[in-house]
Amino acid sequence: MRKKIVAGNWKMNTSCPEGVELAKAVVAKSTEVPANVGLIIAPPFTHLCCVSEITEGSKVELSAQNCADHTSGAFTGEVAAPMLTSVGCQWTILGHSERRQYYGETDEKLVVKTKLALEAGLGVILCVGENLDEREAGKHFEVCENQIKNVLYNFTAEDMKKIVVAYEPVWAIGTGKTATAEQAEEIHAHIRKVLADKFGAQVADDTTILYGGSCKPSNAKELFAQPDIDGGLIGGAALKADDFIQIALSF
Ligand code: PGA
Numbered sequence: 001m002r003k004k005i006v007a008g009n010w011k012m013n014t015s016c017p018e019g020v021e022l023a024k025a026v027v028a029k030s031t032e033v034p035a036n037v038g039l040i041i042a043p044p045f046t047h048l049c050c051v052s053e054i055t056e057g058s059k060v061e062l063s064a065q066n067c068a069d070h071t072s073g074a075f076t077g078e079v080a081a082p083m084l085t086s087v088g089c090q091w092t093i094l095g096h097s098e099r100r101q102y103y104g105e106t107d108e109k110l111v112v113k114t115k116l117a118l119e120a121g122l123g124v125i126l127c128v129g130e131n132l133d134e135r136e137a138g139k140h141f142e143v144c145e146n147q148i149k150n151v152l153y154n155f156t157a158e159d160m161k162k163i164v165v166a167y168e169p170v171w172a173i174g175t176g177k178t179a180t181a182e183q184a185e186e187i188h189a190h191i192r193k194v195l196a197d198k199f200g201a202q203v204a205d206d207t208t209i210l211y212g213g214s215c216k217p218s219n220a221k222e223l224f225a226q227p228d229i230d231g232g233l234i235g236g237a238a239l240k241a242d243d244f245i246q247i248a249l250s251f
Helices: 016-032 045-055 081-086 097-102 107-119 132-136 140-152 181-199 201-206 217-224 241-248
Strands: 004-009 037-042 060-064 091-094 123-128 163-167 209-212 231-234
Touching: 004 091, 004 163, 004 209, 004 241, 016 037, 016 045, 016 060, 016 241, 037 091, 045 060, 081 107, 091 107, 107 123, 107 140, 123 140, 132 140, 140 163, 140 181, 163 181, 181 201, 181 209, 181 217, 217 231, 217 241, 231 241
Parallel strands: 004 037, 004 231, 037 060, 060 091, 091 123, 123 163, 163 209, 209 231
Antiparallel strands: none
């Protein structure tokens, strides 16, 4: 049985003290969330060390929002996967559309980053998704399929146990425009089929596929009711502990 997960991507928000308060509130409310729903929070790099002291021993797991494509050395400004595990991080998000769009993250780079993250012992939340032009041109299935193939087809069925996919249509991120449950479900089902083609039905069936893009308490229930939607990657609504937990209670 694949795991249900609600993950909060804080992006470049909160000061460190604010992040600590938010993490404390999430941990305090996390006891309301059933055992079969995993909770992950992804604060900025600067907060990870402090926040890990708060999440430790709770059901809330800790994620970074990115990691470097090298393990150490002269790469000013970068943070390597082993550094993340050294502060208690269990996950990293990779390939978020904001990184693809603003920081030149390519599928080739994501293969390297995913490999290094897995080697360091991190789980990976790999983001895929089409932009508005691609959707309007009817290319959304193809775009997501290619992103999955370009990155994940370089890995093994064993690796897939540590990989979660997040489908995030770029036109729905931070815009208030959610994909309808049907629009999201058809892409999720397609992603699962693309995974099954390479890794077999069992691995595809066991892979958690999250939806992201203006997911909030008011629409989470309908999205999570879809057979191939296993939870959410939450941006804006993850900055309020009440909303974040409310979403995690929407299965
Ligand atoms: P949003 O962001 O929920 O604010 O749309 C989701 C994401 O980018 O992960």
